[in-house]
Every structure is written in C-alpha cells, then in structure tokens.
Amino acid sequence: MKKLISKSGLHSNRKWALYTSYGFLIAFVIFFLFPPYFMLVTSLKSNTEIAELATNPWIIEHGVTFEHYWSLLSETSFLTFFRNTVVVTLLVVAITMVVSVLAAYSLSRLKFWGSGILATGIFLTYLVPETLLFIPLFKIVGWLGLLNSYWVLVLVYPTLSIPFCTWIMIGYFSSIPKELDEAALIDGANHIQMLLKVFIPVAMPGLIAATIFAFTVSWAGFLYPLAFIYSESEMVLTVGTVTTLIKGDVFHWGGLMAGALLASAPPVILYAFLMDYYIAGLTSGATKG
Amino acid sequence: MADVSLKNLHKTFDITEAVRGINLDIVDNEFLVLVGPSGCGKSTVLRLIAGLEEITEGNVLIEGNIVNDIPPKDRDIAMVFQSYALYPHMTVYENMSFGLRLRKYSKNEINKRVLDAAKILNISELLDRRPKQLSGGQRQRVAMGRAIVRNPKVFLFDEPLSNLDAKMRGQMRTEIKKLHQHLKTTIIYVTHDQVEAMTLADRIVVMNDGIIEQVGTPDEMYNAPKTHFVASFIGSPSMNFIPCQVIKTNEDLYIKINDKLYFSVPKERLDRYKVLINKEAILGIRPEHLTNAKQHIHDMYEDFNAKVKVLEPMGMDTMVFFDISEAEVCARCDPKSVGKVQSDMTFTIDKSQIHLIDIKTNKVI
Missing domain, CATH: 3.40.50.300 (P-loop containing nucleotide triphosphate hydrolases)
Structure with missing residues (x-):
C-alpha cells in the first residue's frame, strides 16, 4: 500500500513538472514567434491598411495582398543583395571552418611552445567588439582598395568568426579521449588522416555549431556593410533592404517586413536542417562510457 | 613473433x-x-x-x-x-x-x-x-x-x-x-x-x-x-607478516615471535638464516600455509595457539583472523574445524613455506 502511495505521488509530481514546463514553453513560443508573425501580417497588408490607425494591427481586415513582395523583387535590388549575401556567407563559412578546424586541431593536440597562450590569445581577440574595430578597419580596407565592395566582408567577417569557432572546436577536440589519437597513430594515421578520418567525424556536432555561428555572423552582420559599402550593387541583405526601403522619413513598412521575412528564411531553413545532426551525440560509445 | x-x-x-x-x-x-x-x-x-x-x-x-x-x-x-x-x-x-x-x-x-x-x-x-x-x-x-x-x-x-x-x-x-x-x-x-x-x-x-x-x-x-614487496603483492589473500627475531641456542636456530612463541628453524635452512642471528626480521607466511590443527605428516609442521578474532567464511575455506604480537594474521582453515570468535584455537604452521625478510634490505633471505 505504501508503495502505491509513493508511486502516485511520483506520478502527480511528474504531471506538475510537465504542466509547468509546457506552460513556460508555450509562453516562450508566443514571445519569440510574435515578431515573425507581425512581420508576416504586415507584409501581406495593403499600404492603406498599414497606415490606418483604426484597424487591428494583428489581423488582416481588408484582404491579403502580395504587392510588397512583388515590388520588392521587381523594383528594388533585393535579388542582388540576396546574391551578394549568399556569396559572402558561403566564402566566410568556408574560410572560417578551414582555418578554425586546423587551428583548433593544432592547439588542442600538438603541444608546442606557447600553444596555451596562443589559444587564450585567440579567444581574447574575440572579446574586442566590432564597434571598436570598424574605424581602424576602415583605414585598413581603404588602404587595401577594398572599400565599397562586398569582398571586404569576406575579409573582415572571418576576424569575428574564426576566433570564436576555433574556441568552440578546441573544446570539442579536447573532449576527444587521447587514446583515440593513440589508437589511430598505431593504426598508421598521420596528422591529416587523423584530423579528417577521426577528429572531424567525431566532433561533427561541434563543427555544425561552429558552422551555424559563422553563417549567422556573416548573414546577419549589419555594422561592417553599413560602414564599408555604399553602392547598391555591392550591398548585402541587411543593410540593402533598410537603405532602399527607408527613403528619408518615409518608411515602406510593407516592403521592409517582406524583405526581412525573406532574408530570415535561409537561416531558419539551415537551422532546421542541421539541428538533427547538432543534437545527435556522436561521441557516445567511444570509450567505456 | x-x-x-x-x-x-x-x-x-x-x-x-x-x-x-x-x-x-x-x-x-x-x-x-x-x-x-x-x-x-x-x-x-x-x-x-x-x-x-x-x-x-x-x-x-x-x-x-x-x-x-x-x-x-x-x-x-x-x-x-x-x-x-x-x-x-x-x-x-x-x-x-x-x-x-x-x-x-x-x-x-x-x-x-x-x-x-x-x-x-x-x-x-x-x-x-x-x-x-x-x-x-x-x-x-x-x-x-x-x-x-x-x-x-x-x-x-x-x-x-x-x-x-x-x-x-x-x-x-x-x-x-x-x-x-x-x-x-x-x-x-x-x-x-x-x-x-x-x-x-x-x-x-x-x-x-x-x-x-x-x-x-x-x-x-x-x-x-625475492623481496618484501613481491611477497606482499602476489597471492590472495596476501601473505601475513609478523615481526620476529632469529636467535641461536646451542646449535639450533629459533624464530622468536614473542616470549611465548618460538619456531625452530628447519635443518636445511640453518645456513640460510645464519646471517639474521640476533637481528630484527619479518616472518612471512601465506594464509594457506597456516591452517587449523592437523596431523603432522612431516616434521615441518608445528602447532601454536591463538585467540580467534574474526571469521570470514568463504564457502570452501574459512579465513580466521587472530593477533600475534600486534600483527594481524589470517589463516585459511577448514570450515568444519574452526573455533568460535574469542575462543582459543590451535593452528598448524607449515615451516617449509616460511619466508624470512631482512628488515634492513627488505630482501627475502
């Protein structure tokens, strides 16, 4: 009888834990989905309805219209911005991953003079905020002749993404048991083979986390393109959308919302696609655990 | 290969x-x-x-x-x-x-x-x-x-x-x-x-x-x-170590544990243990060579009494723990002939299996 009581006690405990966690989850989902929802609703309204103060801002009362999407794609350089952003992001992610994986491997596994200090130093560079850096960087890229070209972003974004990604990868590589390298060493692997065939596959969740970070840095970066690029043909999505759709004190809210929604679609798709890999714990079973 | x-x-x-x-x-x-x-x-x-x-x-x-x-x-x-x-x-x-x-x-x-x-x-x-x-x-x-x-x-x-x-x-x-x-x-x-x-x-x-x-x-x-360390490391349960002295009386050598307990040194080991005369030494004996009293089938067996402190039945054998001059000693006994805790019990030591360790060098002599 005693057992039964304690069991039902556990049951009700669990029930309350579930209720509470679902309660919080629902609250957070509403909180975080509110901006995209508002963007979607506004982008589908006509200009008159957006300007109408008497209507309910949460719902579309006077019919759905795609005019903002249409004018965004046909009348502005949105597609150019999109293409520029894709080029910049792909290059930045590729450069970041190659450099930071190699750096992290050598810093976590090859013990050389000063390797510890170097690892800390890399992290410290990440702590310097970009708002401090863009003025000296402006001089440097001007001197390099890269001003007003999206190639400048391919050069400067890695200064933000490489230190952080290297740091993430050092953490993942360091968690790989030493015996695994030793086994590979005895099996006959050299450093490159060890990195490609053992370290990278085993640290895949870390690699994906780092990729997502590098992607976000270059996709959503605002300050550097704002400071370094001023002609429309070289703009990226973040700054381009804003500068073309805010003319003086006229805000094209419908177009802005449509642009923001379209610009945020690729990261959402990427996250959804990679999340499964990210969560899958590939390291389990390597050693006794 | x-x-x-x-x-x-x-x-x-x-x-x-x-x-x-x-x-x-x-x-x-x-x-x-x-x-x-x-x-x-x-x-x-x-x-x-x-x-x-x-x-x-x-x-x-x-x-x-x-x-x-x-x-x-x-x-x-x-x-x-x-x-x-x-x-x-x-x-x-x-x-x-x-x-x-x-x-x-x-x-x-x-x-x-x-x-x-x-x-x-x-x-x-x-x-x-x-x-x-x-x-x-x-x-x-x-x-x-x-x-x-x-x-x-x-x-x-x-x-x-x-x-x-x-x-x-x-x-x-x-x-x-x-x-x-x-x-x-x-x-x-x-x-x-x-x-x-x-x-x-x-x-x-x-x-x-x-x-x-x-x-x-x-x-x-x-x-x-060959050494105290090896003697203690190999064997399970591990070897007992009892402080002792080697003394000479007439032509015979004795291993003196305390005033009441002496073992005579077997003849074939007299030469070996001569170097230890009047020196502090350690007597090493494995639990399996320390048993409940049994018939002396050869002259290497010698009996002594001790008070049983703890019993650990293992099924086939029972481990009997007792003290000899402050050293805790374990004997491997037949469960049928084990005394009660706190009672006096007679044990037989097999002297052909003893090891004497020089306390200074930690070497088995």
Missing part, C-alpha cells in the same frame, strides 16, 4: 622519474605480464615500447633493432587500450579495417582478415554495429580484433579488462589466453591485478616505484618471492 629488449630504460616526466632503469628481455612468443600498483611505471614502460612516449634514456629493441626513433605505426605493434579507444563513428568492420585501409591493403585481403579475426573473437554478427551499440565485453573484443587483423609482431595490452565486471573479466581472461595459444605471438600485458598476472603469464614482471622488483614464472613469484 618477435623478441623485445629493454636496455636501461628511463622515462622522466617534468621532474618525476616514472621509469628508473628497466632491463628486460622478452623472448619470441612469450606472454609477459607487467604487474604492480598504480603509479609504478608499468603503463609507461608499455607506452615506451609502443612509441607513444619519448624515451628519456636507454633503448627499446624489437627483433634486435633499436626502435627509439621509429614512429608507432612503423614498429609493427598493436595495442589494446583500457578504454578500448574505438572510433565511435565507424562500424565494427570499419574499426577493425581502419589500420589496413590506411596501409592500402587490397579490399579482398582486408575483407578476409577482418572476417577471420571476427570469427576467432565471436563477433561476426556485430560487424555492422557501432561501438555504442555494444556491451563492454563486445567492445573489448572489437579492440582486440583491430589489433589481430594487423598481424603485428608484438601485442601490447594496457589493462584491457579493468573496465569489465568480474564475471566478464574471468571470461575474457580465458579468451586472451586462448588467443595467445592460437596466434603464437609475443604479448606484453599490463595489469594491476595479480590474479590476472598469475593466470595469464608465462613470466611475470613485478614493478614498484619505477623499477623491476622481480622477474619470474608465476610459480617462482608465488613460492620464492
């Missing part, structure tokens, strides 16, 4: 000297077990042979060639780790074939070797699984399989059974022994478990504090330990 020699091997980590001058010859096809307490340097010796640590001083020779500067992959050795060290993202088949693939063996050859090894180790049906889908014992088999497929000159085992439960450990021990008989290759095996050492080894090396205490067959280790 090779002999391994260690010549005056030293290894220093920063300021601690882990290995302090090891000289050892391991002959072809020998099963050699390095045993000792944790931190005695046994794993370091193995890693020096493997090439995973740099040698501070001395030489490692495989088949007569100095291999100090040869990288692990070219030493033709295979190693099995305590933590198995399987590649978690590869299947069992891929794990076992990894070394062969890196060495560019043909697909057919790889397939043949992996299937053969899997058959020997009874893991043929696991080849498509990943390490995390395997039990501890199965993972250990895969780790051994990865070593076998390479057909190396020397196998190195670094405490391979320490992560397994007691039952599995017993099974795998038998399998490793069978494997050695089947493969006929040199095996160097590190363990801290003296039972593993005794059951597996052709020869045992007992290490302590970076040096070799004794090298010998399991039989020699058990019956003729």
Whole structure:
C-alpha cells in the first residue's frame, strides 16, 4: 500500500513538472514567434491598411495582398543583395571552418611552445567588439582598395568568426579521449588522416555549431556593410533592404517586413536542417562510457 | 613473433622519474605480464615500447633493432587500450579495417582478415554495429580484433579488462589466453591485478616505484618471492607478516615471535638464516600455509595457539583472523574445524613455506 502511495505521488509530481514546463514553453513560443508573425501580417497588408490607425494591427481586415513582395523583387535590388549575401556567407563559412578546424586541431593536440597562450590569445581577440574595430578597419580596407565592395566582408567577417569557432572546436577536440589519437597513430594515421578520418567525424556536432555561428555572423552582420559599402550593387541583405526601403522619413513598412521575412528564411531553413545532426551525440560509445 | 629488449630504460616526466632503469628481455612468443600498483611505471614502460612516449634514456629493441626513433605505426605493434579507444563513428568492420585501409591493403585481403579475426573473437554478427551499440565485453573484443587483423609482431595490452565486471573479466581472461595459444605471438600485458598476472603469464614482471622488483614464472613469484614487496603483492589473500627475531641456542636456530612463541628453524635452512642471528626480521607466511590443527605428516609442521578474532567464511575455506604480537594474521582453515570468535584455537604452521625478510634490505633471505 505504501508503495502505491509513493508511486502516485511520483506520478502527480511528474504531471506538475510537465504542466509547468509546457506552460513556460508555450509562453516562450508566443514571445519569440510574435515578431515573425507581425512581420508576416504586415507584409501581406495593403499600404492603406498599414497606415490606418483604426484597424487591428494583428489581423488582416481588408484582404491579403502580395504587392510588397512583388515590388520588392521587381523594383528594388533585393535579388542582388540576396546574391551578394549568399556569396559572402558561403566564402566566410568556408574560410572560417578551414582555418578554425586546423587551428583548433593544432592547439588542442600538438603541444608546442606557447600553444596555451596562443589559444587564450585567440579567444581574447574575440572579446574586442566590432564597434571598436570598424574605424581602424576602415583605414585598413581603404588602404587595401577594398572599400565599397562586398569582398571586404569576406575579409573582415572571418576576424569575428574564426576566433570564436576555433574556441568552440578546441573544446570539442579536447573532449576527444587521447587514446583515440593513440589508437589511430598505431593504426598508421598521420596528422591529416587523423584530423579528417577521426577528429572531424567525431566532433561533427561541434563543427555544425561552429558552422551555424559563422553563417549567422556573416548573414546577419549589419555594422561592417553599413560602414564599408555604399553602392547598391555591392550591398548585402541587411543593410540593402533598410537603405532602399527607408527613403528619408518615409518608411515602406510593407516592403521592409517582406524583405526581412525573406532574408530570415535561409537561416531558419539551415537551422532546421542541421539541428538533427547538432543534437545527435556522436561521441557516445567511444570509450567505456 | 618477435623478441623485445629493454636496455636501461628511463622515462622522466617534468621532474618525476616514472621509469628508473628497466632491463628486460622478452623472448619470441612469450606472454609477459607487467604487474604492480598504480603509479609504478608499468603503463609507461608499455607506452615506451609502443612509441607513444619519448624515451628519456636507454633503448627499446624489437627483433634486435633499436626502435627509439621509429614512429608507432612503423614498429609493427598493436595495442589494446583500457578504454578500448574505438572510433565511435565507424562500424565494427570499419574499426577493425581502419589500420589496413590506411596501409592500402587490397579490399579482398582486408575483407578476409577482418572476417577471420571476427570469427576467432565471436563477433561476426556485430560487424555492422557501432561501438555504442555494444556491451563492454563486445567492445573489448572489437579492440582486440583491430589489433589481430594487423598481424603485428608484438601485442601490447594496457589493462584491457579493468573496465569489465568480474564475471566478464574471468571470461575474457580465458579468451586472451586462448588467443595467445592460437596466434603464437609475443604479448606484453599490463595489469594491476595479480590474479590476472598469475593466470595469464608465462613470466611475470613485478614493478614498484619505477623499477623491476622481480622477474619470474608465476610459480617462482608465488613460492620464492625475492623481496618484501613481491611477497606482499602476489597471492590472495596476501601473505601475513609478523615481526620476529632469529636467535641461536646451542646449535639450533629459533624464530622468536614473542616470549611465548618460538619456531625452530628447519635443518636445511640453518645456513640460510645464519646471517639474521640476533637481528630484527619479518616472518612471512601465506594464509594457506597456516591452517587449523592437523596431523603432522612431516616434521615441518608445528602447532601454536591463538585467540580467534574474526571469521570470514568463504564457502570452501574459512579465513580466521587472530593477533600475534600486534600483527594481524589470517589463516585459511577448514570450515568444519574452526573455533568460535574469542575462543582459543590451535593452528598448524607449515615451516617449509616460511619466508624470512631482512628488515634492513627488505630482501627475502
């Protein structure tokens, strides 16, 4: 009888834990989905309805219209911005991953003079905020002749993404048991083979986390393109959308919302696609655990 | 299929000297077990042979060639780790074939070797699984399989059974022994478990504090330990040590434990123990040579009385604990003739099995 009581006690405990966690989850989902929802609703309204103060801002009362999407794609350089952003992001992610994986491997596994200090130093560079850096960087890229070209972003974004990604990868590589390298060493692997065939596959969740970070840095970066690029043909999505759709004190809210929604679609798709890999714990079973 | 020699091997980590001058010859096809307490340097010796640590001083020779500067992959050795060290993202088949693939063996050859090894180790049906889908014992088999497929000159085992439960450990021990008989290759095996050492080894090396205490067959280790450390390390339950003195009366020698307890020294050992006359010594006697009173079938048996302190029934035997001049002593007795706790009981000591240790040198005389 005693057992039964304690069991039902556990049951009700669990029930309350579930209720509470679902309660919080629902609250957070509403909180975080509110901006995209508002963007979607506004982008589908006509200009008159957006300007109408008497209507309910949460719902579309006077019919759905795609005019903002249409004018965004046909009348502005949105597609150019999109293409520029894709080029910049792909290059930045590729450069970041190659450099930071190699750096992290050598810093976590090859013990050389000063390797510890170097690892800390890399992290410290990440702590310097970009708002401090863009003025000296402006001089440097001007001197390099890269001003007003999206190639400048391919050069400067890695200064933000490489230190952080290297740091993430050092953490993942360091968690790989030493015996695994030793086994590979005895099996006959050299450093490159060890990195490609053992370290990278085993640290895949870390690699994906780092990729997502590098992607976000270059996709959503605002300050550097704002400071370094001023002609429309070289703009990226973040700054381009804003500068073309805010003319003086006229805000094209419908177009802005449509642009923001379209610009945020690729990261959402990427996250959804990679999340499964990210969560899958590939390291389990390597050693006794 | 090779002999391994260690010549005056030293290894220093920063300021601690882990290995302090090891000289050892391991002959072809020998099963050699390095045993000792944790931190005695046994794993370091193995890693020096493997090439995973740099040698501070001395030489490692495989088949007569100095291999100090040869990288692990070219030493033709295979190693099995305590933590198995399987590649978690590869299947069992891929794990076992990894070394062969890196060495560019043909697909057919790889397939043949992996299937053969899997058959020997009874893991043929696991080849498509990943390490995390395997039990501890199965993972250990895969780790051994990865070593076998390479057909190396020397196998190195670094405490391979320490992560397994007691039952599995017993099974795998038998399998490793069978494997050695089947493969006929040199095996160097590190363990801290003296039972593993005794059951597996052709020869045992007992290490302590970076040096070799004794090298010998399991039989020699058990019956003729050379130092106090070896005497205490080998055997389970471990040997009893009782402070004593060797005294001379007329032509006879006696081992004096206290004022009431003396044992006469057997005639054939008179010469051996002469050096200890009037000196402090330690009497070492294994629990199995200290039994309940029994018929004196030869004159090596002698009786004495003591008060029973604790009883530990083990089924086949009962361990009886009592004190002799402040030393706690354990005797292995027949459960049928054991007295009660706090009662007086007569024990028989087999004097042919005693060891006298010089307290100054810690050597068995």
